[in-house]
Amino acid sequence: MDNEKEIVFKCPVCGGNAIEAIGNNAEVITGIKKIVGYDIEWLPTIIGECPEIYYQCVKCGYIIQDNQGRKISDDEDLIDWLKEEMTKRTALNMVSKKDEANG
Numbered sequence: 001m002d003n004e005k006e007i008v009f010k011c012p013v014c015g016g017n018a019i020e021a022i023g024n025n026a027e028v029i030t031g032i033k034k035i036v037g038y039d040i041e042w043l044p045t046i047i048g049e050c051p052e053i054y055y056q057c058v059k060c061g062y063i064i065q066d067n068q069g070r071k072i073s074d075d076e077d078l079i080d081w082l083k084e085e086m087t088k089r090t091a092l093n094m095v096s097k098k099d100e101a102n103g
């Protein structure tokens, strides 16, 4: 299926491509290994269950937020955000390639 493609994170700030899940008390819960479709494959380093988490870039600590500036705290919202970012990146790539061809 087309939407079973792996979803890749690219930090809009530092370009890093690893996400970690952070708990309420700012402890690192775990990192994300891979996202395919709507399945998140976590790294085998889960410290504990945490009811409320948010996601950030491992490299620079950029916190992933929705359009309203709220921290994304749900796997599905995270995946929707990632998909939107990927679409934006693809669109940008296409524009810059077109410019190169024309220039």
Ligand SMILES: [Zn+2]
Pocket (backbone or CB within 6 Å): 011, 012, 013, 014, 015, 016, 057, 058, 059, 060, 061, 062
């Ligand atoms: Zn970053």
